[in-house]
Amino acid sequence: MKIRFLVLLLALLLSAxxxxxxxxxxxxxxxxxxxxxxxxxxxxxxxxxxxHGPHDGFRIEWWYVTANLKDAQGREFGVQWTLFRSALKxxxxxxxxxxxxxxxxxxxxxxxxxxxxxxxxxRGGVGQAGVSLGPFNAWIDDWQFSSxxxxxxxxxxxxxxxxxxxxxxxxxxxxxxxxxxxxxFSQKSEQGQASYYYxxxxxxxxxxxxxxxxxxxxSGPAWLDREWSSQPLTANQTGWDWFSLxxxxxxxxxxxxxxxxxxEPYLTGTWIDAHGQTQTLHASDxxxxxxxxxEVAGHSMPVRWSVKxxxxxxxxxxxxxxxxxxxxxxxxxxxxxxxxxxxxAGQGYLEMTGY
Numbered sequence: 001m002k003i004r005f006l007v008l009l010l011a012l013l014l015s016a017x018x019x020x021x022x023x024x025x026x027x028x029x030x031x032x033x034x035x036x037x038x039x040x041x042x043x044x045x046x047x048x049x050x051x052h053g054p055h056d057g058f059r060i061e062w063w064y065v066t067a068n069l070k071d072a073q074g075r076e077f078g079v080q081w082t083l084f085r086s087a088l089k090x091x092x093x094x095x096x097x098x099x100x101x102x103x104x105x106x107x108x109x110x111x112x113x114x115x116x117x118x119x120x121x122x123r124g125g126v127g128q129a130g131v132s133l134g135p136f137n138a139w140i141d142d143w144q145f146s147s148x149x150x151x152x153x154x155x156x157x158x159x160x161x162x163x164x165x166x167x168x169x170x171x172x173x174x175x176x177x178x179x180x181x182x183x184x185f186s187q188k189s190e191q192g193q194a195s196y197y198y199x200x201x202x203x204x205x206x207x208x209x210x211x212x213x214x215x216x217x218x219s220g221p222a223w224l225d226r227e228w229s230s231q232p233l234t235a236n237q238t239g240w241d242w243f244s245l246x247x248x249x250x251x252x253x254x255x256x257x258x259x260x261x262x263x264e265p266y267l268t269g270t271w272i273d274a275h276g277q278t279q280t281l282h283a284s285d286x287x288x289x290x291x292x293x294x295e296v297a298g299h300s301m302p303v304r305w306s307v308k309x310x311x312x313x314x315x316x317x318x319x320x321x322x323x324x325x326x327x328x329x330x331x332x333x334x335x336x337x338x339x340x341x342x343x344x345a346g347q348g349y350l351e352m353t354g355y
Contacts, residue, residue, distance in 0.1 A: 036090040037230035040194045042185045048177070049151030051198070052226070053133045054085055056092045059230040061085040063131065063138045063145060065158055066244060067169060067205045067222035068337050068347040076321055077209050077218055078110040078337030078349065079167050080117075081145060081158055083131070083138050085124075099125025105140035107160035109167060110325050110336045114211055118162030119329045153177075153200060153224065158207075166210045171222050175202035176276040180254060181268070186227070188258055189266050195229035201244065201252040201272060221246045223349065239354015241288070243269075243307070243318065243338075248345040250274030253314075255281070255307070257288055259354065271312055285311055294323040299355045301326075301334050316342035320350065 038057035055061055067079040084104040091100055101124025108117040120140045122129035129140035136153060137146040143160040147153070159168040178199045180186045186197035203222035208215050223244045238259050245253040255269035267288060269281040286309055290302030303320040318338045325336025333353045340346040 037087070038090070040185070040196055040229050042182060044184060044196060046179065046184050046196075046198065049133055049136065049153075051196075052131075052136055052151060052153055054093065054131050055228045057087075057090055057230075058228045059087050059090070061228035062225070064225040064227075065145060065171070065203075065222060066337075066349040067158075067171075067203075067220060068246065068349070069205060069209065069218035069220040071216040071218050075216065076112060076337065076339075076347075077216065078108075078321060078325075079158075079169065079205075079209065079222075080106065080108040080110075080335060080349075081143070081160055082106040083129070083140055083143075083145070085131070094125060096125050097123070099123060101125065103129035103140055105129070105143050105160075106327065106329065107143060107162065107167075108325075108327060108335065109165040109209055109211055110322050111211060112322055115322055115325045115336065116162070116165035116211065117327045117329060118160070118165075158205075158222075164212055167208065169205045169207035169218075169222070171203045171205050171224075173200055173202045173204065175200075178252075178270070178272055178276060178278055180270050180278075181280065187268070195227045197225070197227045199226070199244075199254065200224040201246070201254070202276070221347070223252075239352070241302075241305075242351045243288075243305075243348060245307075245318070245338075245340060245348035246346050247314075247340070251312075251344075253309070253348075255286060255288060271309065281309065285309060291317070294320075296324055296334065297326045297328060297332065299326075299334075301352060301355055305350075314343055316340050316344055316346075318348070318350065 037059045062084045064082045069077040086102045089100040103122040105120035122140050131138040133151045135147045135149055136151045145158050147156050156171045180197040184196050184198055187194045201223045205222040206219040209218050238261055241257045243255040252272040258266040267283040271279045289306045291306050292304035293300045294303045303323040305318040307318050308315045321337040327333050327335055335351040338348050338350045
C-alpha cells in the first residue's frame with residue numbers, strides 16, 4: 001500500500017507561492033481536506049488499459065515496482081522504482097508551463113551490505129516526466145517503466161541509474177491483475193478514507209543490477225502497485241508499515257498498518273492465492289507485531305516482525321535483508337527487501353514511514 005506522502009509534500013514545497021496550497025494536516029498533509037478533488041467512493045468499475053494511465057481530478061497517484069532478486073551465486077538484491085504524480089489543483093492536465101502537476105521519481109538498489117537511493121523531480125507539461133498509453137510508458141528523465149508494444153502491463157522494461165548504482169530489468173507476467181480491498185476500493189481508516197488500488201504481484205524479473213561498478217545478472221519475483229486518491233488519511237494517522245510478500249508456495253500477501261496518534265492502528269490486507277483469487281484480510285485475521293529494532297539514521301526502526309494469519313496457517317518472521325535500507329532523500333523513509341522464515345519461506349518488501 002503506497003500512500004505516498006512524498007508526492008504531496010513535494011508539491012507543497014514547490015508550490016509555496018500558491019496561496020491555495022492546503023495547510024498540512026495529519027501525516028504530511030494527507031489528512032487535509034481535498035474537497036476540490038475527486039473523491040474515492042466504493043463501486044468504481046476499473047477499466048484496462050485506461051486505468052494504467054493518469055487520472056485527472058485526483059490529488060495523488062503512483063506507479064510503484066519492487067523486485068526481490070538473486071544472482072547465480074545466491075546473493076540477494078532488492079530494486080525499487082516509483083513514479084509519483086501530484087496535482088496542485090483539481091484541473092485537467094494541460095501542456096506547457098501552465099501545468100499544475102508535479103512529478104517525483106524514487107529509485108533504489110539494496111544488497112545485504114549496501115543501499116543506494118536517488119530521486120528525480122519534474123514539473124508537468126514539458127515532457128520531462130509523464131505516463132502515456134499506446135503503448136504504456138512511464139518515465140522521469142531517463143528512468144523508464146515501459147512496454148514496447150502494448151498497454152497490457154505483461155511485458156515491460158524497467159530501468160534507472162544514478163551515482164553508484166543502476167539496473168535494467170525485463171518484467172513479464174501472464175497472470176491476472178489483483179484488485180485490492182473491496183474490488184479496488186482500499187479503505188485506510190474507520191472514517192472511510194480510501195484509495196483506488198490494484199496490483200500485479202506475479203511479475204518475474206530478469207536483468208542486471210550494478211552497484212559501485214560491479215554488475216550482477218539477477219532474476220526473481222517483482223510486484224507492481226497502482227494507487228490513486230485525493231484524501232487517503234485522517235489527520236490522526238502518523239505513518240504506516242506496508243508489506244508485500246511472495247510466499248514460496250505461490251501465494252502473495254499484502255498487509256498494511258496505519259498508525260495513529262491515539263488509538264489502535266488500522267490494519268488490513270489481501271491474501272492472493274496462486275491463481276490470483278483474493279480474500280480481504282481484516283484486523284481480526286492478522287497479527288502484525290514488531291520484534292527487533294535497529295538504529296538507522298537516528299531512527300529506531302522495527303526491522304524484524306512477527307506476522308501471523310491463523311486462518312491461512314501463516315506464522316512467520318519477516319526480517320530485513322539490510323536493516324540500513326534508509327531512503328536518505330529530501331523526504332526520508334525506510335524501504336527495503338525482507339526475508340521470510342517459519343511456517344512459510346519466501347521474500348518480499350517492507351516500507352515504513354513516520355518513525
